[in-house]
Amino acid sequence: MLRVHNTMSGRKEELRTRREGEVGMYVCGPTVYNFIHVGNGRAYLVFDIIKRYLRYKGYRVLHVQNFTDVDDKIIGRAAEEGISPEEVARRYEEAFREDMRRLRVLPPDVTPRATEYVEKMVRVIEALVEKGHAYEAEGDVYFSVTSFPGYGKLSGRNLEDMRAGERVEVDPRKRHPLDFALWKRAKPGEPAWDSPWGPGRPGWHIECSTMSLEHLGMGFDIHGGGQDLIFPHHENEIAQSEAYTGEEPFVRYWLHNGFVNISEEKMSKSLGNIVLVRDILERYDPDVLRMLVLQTHYRSPIDFGPQALEEAKRAYGRLEDCLFALSEYLQQKEQVTSPARTQREVELTGFFMEAEERFEEAMDDDFNTARALGVIFELVKALNTYLDEQAVMATPAGKIIAGQGRDLLLKLCQVLGLFSPLQEEEEDLYGCGGDEELRREKKAAGDEASAESRLPAPQSLIELLIELRARARAAKDWETADLIRSRLEQLGIKLEDRREGGTRWKPA
Ligand code: AMP
Ligand code: ZN
Numbered sequence: 001m002l003r004v005h006n007t008m009s010g011r012k013e014e015l016r017t018r019r020e021g022e023v024g025m026y027v028c029g030p031t032v033y034n035f036i037h038v039g040n041g042r043a044y045l046v047f048d049i050i051k052r053y054l055r056y057k058g059y060r061v062l063h064v065q066n067f068t069d070v071d072d073k074i075i076g077r078a079a080e081e082g083i084s085p086e087e088v089a090r091r092y093e094e095a096f097r098e099d100m101r102r103l104r105v106l107p108p109d110v111t112p113r114a115t116e117y118v119e120k121m122v123r124v125i126e127a128l129v130e131k132g133h134a135y136e137a138e139g140d141v142y143f144s145v146t147s148f149p150g151y152g153k154l155s156g157r158n159l160e161d162m163r164a165g166e167r168v169e170v171d172p173r174k175r176h177p178l179d180f181a182l183w184k185r186a187k188p189g190e191p192a193w194d195s196p197w198g199p200g201r202p203g204w205h206i207e208c209s210t211m212s213l214e215h216l217g218m219g220f221d222i223h224g225g226g227q228d229l230i231f232p233h234h235e236n237e238i239a240q241s242e243a244y245t246g247e248e249p250f251v252r253y254w255l256h257n258g259f260v261n262i263s264e265e266k267m268s269k270s271l272g273n274i275v276l277v278r279d280i281l282e283r284y285d286p287d288v289l290r291m292l293v294l295q296t297h298y299r300s301p302i303d304f305g306p307q308a309l310e311e312a313k314r315a316y317g318r319l320e321d322c323l324f325a326l327s328e329y330l331q332q333k334e335q336v337t338s339p340a341r342t343q344r345e346v347e348l349t350g351f352f353m354e355a356e357e358r359f360e361e362a363m364d365d366d367f368n369t370a371r372a373l374g375v376i377f378e379l380v381k382a383l384n385t386y387l388d389e390q391a392v393m394a395t396p397a398g399k400i401i402a403g404q405g406r407d408l409l410l411k412l413c414q415v416l417g418l419f420s421p422l423q424e425e426e427e428d429l430y431g432c433g434g435d436e437e438l439r440r441e442k443k444a445a446g447d448e449a450s451a452e453s454r455l456p457a458p459q460s461l462i463e464l465l466i467e468l469r470a471r472a473r474a475a476k477d478w479e480t481a482d483l484i485r486s487r488l489e490q491l492g493i494k495l496e497d498r499r500e501g502g503t504r505w506k507p508a
Contacts, residue, residue: 005366007254008154012366017221023059024220026212028229031068032092033077036099037274038304039260039267043226045290046257046298048105049416053363056415064215065108067093069115070191070201085191099277103286104420110215114207118193121202121210124244125182133243137173139185139198145178148239155231180236182206205236223251230256258301287418291316294369294416322380324504325387326406332394341397348401352408355379359412376412421492421507462493466503
């Protein structure tokens, strides 16, 4: 039974989806005006890990994630750089897609851009005005928080406390200090769309309500984002969506990831303490960043810094080393006369089964990746011990158990997104510049391609190719040897010849 922590109830609840076997998930996407920092990176990695685990559990996941491509910050950046807001948005959308691809974050199924849904947003705002939930003030339109009795239910605040805590100067045109903009009148030179209230653009909150309702409908399963989005963004999304449809709930489960902090302060652009994902990827394997995210429960804070990165690198190295050692063992020639399966192999088989169960139990408990990694490292330890015992020569029984151990280790790592190959199909999906139509066409074409071509190469096949390459080299057939190496690299598998002999491989 999978239990998830729902911010709405403040408790872990059993995941009961709207439709059996299917999860509709909306994750708030980036405002595209800058390269993403490690805090943003965490949010997208967390929901990638959640999505991968849901898939492992057998759910079909429909993942929608927007691009906020019209916003004050984009307009500001455009003025600074002397280019149009559209150019700023496209440039950083592309950069975001590239960062995600490098982090092996699976692409969402739909990536709506806010600017492509403005007409729909206008219709939602019109309906809210008609129903008395919104009002116009000199070309702006505000949502009236007092018109929605449930306001504050997600963040656990009530309007009176919030009013008392209000320090900023209140816009006299607002009926309540917490009323928020659904529509903003355009200033000269700003991007603008026609509306019943004159030229303007939508507010950030109405974008997410409109796009999530459009693609997932009312009552979808999971809505995600960082904890900073709980208030006001998600509180406002609930108010708008439930007031507009007259139904509830807008969302069944609200999931929020904890912050990445630096010296106990949230990493954020406004504090000027950001570290860009792409700068980290200059120095570290993308999986090291994923490992760093996995080592902490997704709702707890992460204290980011060189030490945390080095720790994650060491942990990742232990996984790599174990996989390489297993690979080498499996490449050894077998002892001709060897004992049959011993008590030791029987024990290990039992341990594998139990490890897989405990991994699943940890992940079923609100995606406890730290505990799940603990199980993976126990498996690593058991496998390393076994290999040490087998140091003399490989036996057939030993090879079987080592092969099973390696398959299990790799499988569990890949559920978390570690060692996951860059799948060509997905690379393509990311490379379409957000063009939904092109993406759909490519997907359809991909679906028609043989299933075989999309399967990641099984371990044994990689090893077979490594062996064939070694034979080609021994016969001084350098052309064949190089061909095998370069073809494998195109498939996302990198070979490394070791000084002490033998070849190991890793995802490129
Ligand atoms: P933004 O582009 O600022 O809306 O942020 C994109 C995503 O990153 C949102 O889900 C935010 O909640 C999340 N986020 C922003 N800063 C941090 C941080 N320091 N730690 C974790 N998540 C963050
Ligand atoms: Zn949002």
